[in-house]
Amino acid sequence: MRISPLHWCLEAFYGLFLEGGKLKDIVTILIPTIVMILLFQLIAHWGMKKQGLV
Numbered sequence: 001m002r003i004s005p006l007h008w009c010l011e012a013f014y015g016l017f018l019e020g021g022k023l024k025d026i027v028t029i030l031i032p033t034i035v036m037i038l039l040f041q042l043i044a045h046w047g048m049k050k051q052g053l054v
Contacts, residue, residue: 012030
C-alpha cells in the first residue's frame with residue numbers, strides 16, 4: 001500500500017485538510033507523486049512520438 005500513488009495523495013489530503021497542516025508538512029509525500037507523474041508523462045510522450053502523433 002505504501003507504493004501506491006493513491007495512498008500518497010490521500011496522505012497529503014489528510015495532512016492538509018483534516019490535520020490542518022501546511023505545504024511544508026507534505027513535501028515528503030509530494031516528491032514521489034511528482035516523480036511518478038513526470039515518469040509517466042515522459043513514457044507517454046515517448047510512445048506518442050514513436051507513433052508519430054507528436
